[in-house]
Amino acid sequence: xxxxLYGATTVDVDAEGFLTDFAQxxxxxxxxxxxxxxxxxxTPAHWKVIDYIQKDFKENGQVPSIRKxxxxxxxxxxxxxxxxxxxxxxxxxxxxxxxxPEGCV
Amino acid sequence: MSxxxxxxxxxxxxxxxxxxxxxxxxxNGARMEGIEANLFFTxxxxxxxxxxxxxxxxxxxxxxxxxxxxxxxxxLPGVSAMATAMMKRTMDKLDIPPVPEFIEMVSDxxxxxxxxxxxxxxxxxxxxxxxxxxxxIINVGRFYEIAAGGEIIFT
Numbered sequence: 396x397x398x399x400l401y402g403a404t405t406v407d408v409d410a411e412g413f414l415t416d417f418a419q420x421x422x423x424x425x426x427x428x429x430x431x432x433x434x435x436x437x438t439p440a441h442w443k444v445i446d447y448i449q450k451d452f453k454e455n456g457q458v459p460s461i462r463k464x465x466x467x468x469x470x471x472x473x474x475x476x477x478x479x480x481x482x483x484x485x486x487x488x489x490x491x492x493x494x495x496p497e498g499c500v
Numbered sequence: 501m502s503x504x505x506x507x508x509x510x511x512x513x514x515x516x517x518x519x520x521x522x523x524x525x526x527x528n529g530a531r532m533e534g535i536e537a538n539l540f541f542t543x544x545x546x547x548x549x550x551x552x553x554x555x556x557x558x559x560x561x562x563x564x565x566x567x568x569x570x571x572x573x574x575x576l577p578g579v580s581a582m583a584t585a586m587m588k589r590t591m592d593k594l595d596i597p598p599v600p601e602f603i604e605m606v607s608d609x610x611x612x613x614x615x616x617x618x619x620x621x622x623x624x625x626x627x628x629x630x631x632x633x634x635x636x637i638i639n640v641g642r643f644y645e646i647a648a649g650g651e652i653i654f655t
Contacts, residue, residue: 460595461532462605472608481534499525500532500596 401427413488413495420492432486434479441478441490444470448491458488458496507536507650509643514655515544517559517587517599518566523655524548524602531609536650539606540643541634542616545655546623549615549634554600558584600631607633614638614646 396415399408406419412428414420425445429437437445447469451459461484465472479486484496508530512523523539530537547553561567561574561583573579588598597605607613615630617639627637638646 461609462595462597462601465605465608472605476531476608476610482532484532498595500528500594 409495411495414492415494417492425490425492428490432479432489433481434486434490437490438478440470440474444475444478444487445491448487448493452491452493458484458491458493460484460496460498460500462500505530505535505651507538507647508653509538509540509647509650510653510655511540511542511643512545512548512655513542515547515557516564517557517584518564519545519655520548520557520599521591521596521602523653524599524606525596526653526655527611528602528606528609531606531611537606537609537611538646538650539611539613540616540638541614542619546615546619546625548599549603549613549630550625551629551631554603554631555598557599559587603631603633612646614643616640616643 397408397410398405399412401424404419404421404424406424407415409415412431426437429441434441444464447464447467448459451457451463459467461472461475464470464475470478475483475487488494488496508526510523510527512520514520523545527537527539541549547557558580559567561569561580562571564574567574567583592598596602603613613634615634615637617637620637
């Protein structure tokens with residue numbers, strides 16, 4: 396299994412760089428992954444999304460879809476695309492320490 | 501890995517749920533991957549963006565071999581509505597939204613939506629008949645200009 400060093404933390408990742416063990420996730424790791432994905436700084440708006448994704452995963456065992464993020468009032472689809480440009484669902488999941496989302500929508 | 505697709509332009513030419521959804525899912529999926537996406541609605545595919553029709557799109561139970569149902573059954577009143585309701589429930593569980601919400605979602609995702617001029621003229625439609633997400637009514641020539649440099653998918 397591949398490993399990656401983010402700051403002072405070494406994490407296990409899959410071939411596409413998604414964390415394979417959420418226990419290794421820290422806020423610093425999140426910020427470092429975000430930088431790699433072209434997001435210079437995680438703002439409170441980003442954290443609101445990340446926190447919700449992690450909470451929802453804990454409750455349902457699934458990374459919430461863009462639709463769910465929108466419907467639950469966390470963030471509108473437009474804003475989500477603005478915050479995580481070039482692939483919001485994948486990038487937000489990656490930064491949140493989740494596996495790659497599997498759904499089609 | 502081969503070069504990443506940069507842009508897709510998807511033509512939705514068929515009505516009915518099974519005609520409309522594949523194009524919407526592919527366009528939305530493109531945006532989710534950071535791919536530029538355009539949707540071009542033509543012929544009965546226009547139902548997906550017509551205010552009056554977009555909320556009432558059903559799955560065809562007659563003449564649709566994919567339904568695994570004898571056509572005689574399919575003509576009974578309510579059968580198409582029932583099949584549609586069942587399908588919608590399943591899709592909702594998979595987080596696939598109903599057509600009007602899907603149009604809004606794909607538009608919010610940055611996909612551009614266009615209606616086909618020839619069909620609009622044929623059915624005597626006006627810009628006001630379309631949902632606000634439709635950017636404009638364009639002819640085939642304009643479609644090719646917009647699609648230039650990307651992939652074109654016909655559904």
